[in-house]
Amino acid sequence: MRTLRALPTLLRVGLAESIAYRAELLVWLLTTTMPLVALALWSAVGADGPLGGYGRDDLVSYFLAALVVRQVSGSWLVWELTWAIRTGQLAPRMLRPVHPLVGFAASGLAPVPLRWLTCSPVIVLFQREEVRHLAAHPDALAAFCASLAIAWCINFFVMVAIGSLAFFVDSAQSVYQAWAVLFMVASGYLVPLSLFPPWAARLADALPLRHTLAVPVALATGRLSGAAAWMELGKGAAWAAAACAVGLLVWWRGVRRFEAFGG
Amino acid sequence: MRGLAIALAQLRTALLVKLAYRFEVALEAALAVLGAAVGLVPLAAALGGGRTVGGWTFDEALVVLATFTLLLGVYEALVAPAVLALVEHVRNGTFDFLLLKPADAELLASTSRFEPFRLVQVLVAGALYVAAFARMGRVPEARDVALFVALVGASLALLRALAFGVASVAFWVVRLDNLTYLFGSLLDFGRWPRAAFRGALRVAFTFVVPVALMTSVPAEALLGLVTAQGVATLAAVALAFGLASRALFRLAVASYTSVG
Numbered sequence: 001m002r003t004l005r006a007l008p009t010l011l012r013v014g015l016a017e018s019i020a021y022r023a024e025l026l027v028w029l030l031t032t033t034m035p036l037v038a039l040a041l042w043s044a045v046g047a048d049g050p051l052g053g054y055g056r057d058d059l060v061s062y063f064l065a066a067l068v069v070r071q072v073s074g075s076w077l078v079w080e081l082t083w084a085i086r087t088g089q090l091a092p093r094m095l096r097p098v099h100p101l102v103g104f105a106a107s108g109l110a111p112v113p114l115r116w117l118t119c120s121p122v123i124v125l126f127q128r129e130e131v132r133h134l135a136a137h138p139d140a141l142a143a144f145c146a147s148l149a150i151a152w153c154i155n156f157f158v159m160v161a162i163g164s165l166a167f168f169v170d171s172a173q174s175v176y177q178a179w180a181v182l183f184m185v186a187s188g189y190l191v192p193l194s195l196f197p198p199w200a201a202r203l204a205d206a207l208p209l210r211h212t213l214a215v216p217v218a219l220a221t222g223r224l225s226g227a228a229a230w231m232e233l234g235k236g237a238a239w240a241a242a243a244c245a246v247g248l249l250v251w252w253r254g255v256r257r258f259e260a261f262g263g
Numbered sequence: 264m265r266g267l268a269i270a271l272a273q274l275r276t277a278l279l280v281k282l283a284y285r286f287e288v289a290l291e292a293a294l295a296v297l298g299a300a301v302g303l304v305p306l307a308a309a310l311g312g313g314r315t316v317g318g319w320t321f322d323e324a325l326v327v328l329a330t331f332t333l334l335l336g337v338y339e340a341l342v343a344p345a346v347l348a349l350v351e352h353v354r355n356g357t358f359d360f361l362l363l364k365p366a367d368a369e370l371l372a373s374t375s376r377f378e379p380f381r382l383v384q385v386l387v388a389g390a391l392y393v394a395a396f397a398r399m400g401r402v403p404e405a406r407d408v409a410l411f412v413a414l415v416g417a418s419l420a421l422l423r424a425l426a427f428g429v430a431s432v433a434f435w436v437v438r439l440d441n442l443t444y445l446f447g448s449l450l451d452f453g454r455w456p457r458a459a460f461r462g463a464l465r466v467a468f469t470f471v472v473p474v475a476l477m478t479s480v481p482a483e484a485l486l487g488l489v490t491a492q493g494v495a496t497l498a499a500v501a502l503a504f505g506l507a508s509r510a511l512f513r514l515a516v517a518s519y520t521s522v523g
Binding site: 021023024027028030031034037040041042044045048051052076169170174177178181182184185190191195196197200 | 284304311
C-alpha cells in the first residue's frame with residue numbers, strides 16, 4: 001500500500017525535523033529528564049524511612065523507569081495539530097495521498113530511537129538490576145514493550161482528540177492543560193500511584209492514565225508480573241482501542257467542518 | 264506614568280477580549296481548582312501521617328503550595344502570555360512593529376497580552392492559606408503578613424525577570440515553544456519547601472533557577488520562620504536577575520536583525 005511504502009521516508013523526515021533545531025531537541029531532552037529531579041526530591045522525602053513500601057532504592061528504580069517510559073511514549077502532537085488547524089496548514093496535508101495522522105504519527109515516532117539512545121547512558125550508569133532481569137526474561141521484556149506501545153497509543157490518540165477540538169473551539173489549550181495536569185498525577189509521573197491517599201487512588205484506578213506510565217514502570221521494575229501483568233495489559237489495550245476510536249471520531253467530525261483560518 | 268497608562272490600556276483590552284469567551288472563563292476557574300487539588304496529592308502522599316521533609320510538616324508545606332499557587336496565578340495571568348507573544352513575534356518577524364512604536368520595547372513586550380482570568384488561582388491560593396492556618400489552629404502575625412507581602416512582590420519580580428530572560432533567548436534560538444514548557448516543569452518544583460532539596464540541587468534551585476527560593480521564603484515569612492539570611496538572599500537574587508534580564512533583553516533587541 002501507498003502508506004506503507006511512504007512510511008520509511010516519513011520517518012526519515014520526522015527524524016530530520018526533530019534534530020533540525022538542535023536547541024529545541026536539547027530542551028526536549030532536558031524536559032523529559034524532570035523525573036531525575038523528582039527522584040532527588042523523593043529521596044529526601046524517603047530519607048526518614050521507607051515510604052509505603054518504597055525504600056530509597058525502589059524510588060531510584062521507579063523514577064529511572066519513569067524517565068525511560070516518558071521519553072519513549074510521550075507525544076506532543078496537540079501543539080502541532082492545533083497550530084496546523086488554526087493556521088490552515090492542515091489543508092495541504094489533507095491533499096496528500098497519505099493520511100495526515102499517519103504523517104503526524106511518523107514525526108512523533110521518528111525521534112524515539114534517538115531518545116532511547118540519550119537515556120541509555122543514565123540507565124547503564126546506574127546498572128540497574130531491572131535491566132538485567134528484563135534481558136534475562138523475554139516474556140517480561142515482551143510485556144514491557146507491549147505496555148510501551150499501549151502507552152504511546154493512548155497518548156497519541158488522546159492528543160488527536162484534544163487537538164481535533166481545535167476544529168470546534170477557538171482554543172483547545174485549556175482542555176490540554178487539564179489533561180496535562182491530570183497526567184502529572186494520575187499516571188504516576190510525580191509520585192508512585194501506590195503512595196496515594198485512598199480517595200485519590202480510587203480515582204486514579206478509574207482513569208486510563210495509569211497505563212501511560214504507572215503500568216509500564218511497574219512491569220519494568222518487576223512489581224507487576226505473571227498473570228496480573230497480562231490482565232493489566234488487556235485493560236490497557238482496551239483503553240488504547242477506546243482512545244483510538246474517540247480520537248478518530250473527533251478527528252472525522254472535525255474534518256467535516258474544517259474551515260481554514262487565514263488562507 | 265505614561266508606561267502605567269499603556270499597561271492599563273493593554274490590560275483593559277485583554278479583559279474585554281476575554282469576557283467575550285464566557286465558556287473559557289468558567290473553564291479557567293475549573294482548571295485552577297483542579298490544579299490545586301492535583302497539587303495536593305503528592306504533598307499528601309509524601310507528608311501524610313505526620314512525616315516531615317527537611318523539618319517541614321504537611322501544614323507548613325501547604326503554605327508553600329499556597330504561595331506557589333499565588334505566584335503561578337499572577338504569573339500565568341500577567342507575565343506568561345506576554346512571553347509567549349514575544350516568542351511568536353520574533354518567530355514571525357512581527358517584532359519589528361513593536362520596535363517601531365514610540366514606547367519602551369520591553370514595556371510593550373511585557374504588556375502585549377494578558378490572561379486576566381488566570382487570577383482565579385489567587386483565590387484558590389487564598390483558600391489554601393486559610394485551610395493551612397486553620398489546621399495549625401493559629402493566625403499569622405500582622406508584621407509577618409506585611410513581610411510576606413513584600414517578599415511576594417520580590418518573588419514576582421524575580422519570576423518575571425526569569426521568564427523574560429528565557430524569552431530573550433528566543434531572539435537567537437528562534438523555535439522555543441518547548442523552552443517555556445521546560446520552564447513550566449522547573450517551576451513545578453517550587454511546590455516543595457526548599458528544605459527538601461539537598462546539595463547541588465538546592466544550589467541550583469536557589470541561584471540558577473530560583474524557584475525554591477521564591478516560594479519558600481515568603482512562606483517562611485508568613486509562618487514566622489524566616490531568617491534575615493533568607494530575606495537577603497531573595498532580595499539579592501531578585502535584584503541580580505532583574506538587572507541581568509533587562510540587560511539581556513536590551514542585548515537581544517540590539518542584535519535583532521529581523522527576517523530580512
